[in-house]
Amino acid sequence: MAQRLLVIDSTGSRGGSALETVARNSDIFVVFALSAHCNMQKLFEQCLRFEPTLAIVSEPHHAIELQAHLQTTRLRTEVQCGVAALCAAAGAPECDMVMGTEGAAGLSAVMSAARAARKILLLNKDALMMSTRIAPEAVSAR
Numbered sequence: 001m002a003q004r005l006l007v008i009d010s011t012g013s014r015g016g017s018a019l020e021t022v023a024r025n026s027d028i029f030v031v032f033a034l035s036a037h038c039n040m041q042k043l044f045e046q047c048l049r050f051e052p053t054l055a056i057v058s059e060p061h062h063a064i065e066l067q068a069h070l071q072t073t074r075l076r077t078e079v080q081c082g083v084a085a086l087c088a089a090a091g092a093p094e095c096d097m098v099m100g101t102e103g104a105a106g107l108s109a110v111m112s113a114a115r116a117a118r119k120i121l122l123l124n125k126d127a128l129m130m131s132t133r134i135a136p137e138a139v140s141a142r
Helices: 013-024 040-050 060-070 083-091 107-115 126-134 136-140
Strands: 003-007 029-036 054-057 078-081 097-099 119-121
Touching (some): 003 013, 013 040, 029 040, 029 083, 040 054, 054 060, 054 083, 078 083, 083 107, 097 107, 107 119
Parallel strands (some): 003 029, 003 097, 029 054
């Protein structure tokens, strides 16, 4: 069964590289959710390509913009907004793996994933270093 991924900051360069790996290994990975800060056009294009269940954005006006784009398609991608939505997705039963983060931006989601015993693929060491200082019990046992 394919691993269901949440890709944090999917519109950034590292998130884009991660999605290229996903595309080349579609028998191993499927995108459950994508998150982005402000590049709604690129996130929309990624939604068209990967058909995630969720798209999570940081600001309400971005959610409205993305939802308007998605309504012109056959996609059933649900748009959610905010850190709480990102954390909920990271710990959701439908999510097997959380991929990527830039510095502290996705740390809350990484911590939610660790607490839910999800696999975490970090694209840099920042989140690991911060999380072991903030809540070592959440990451050490997993």
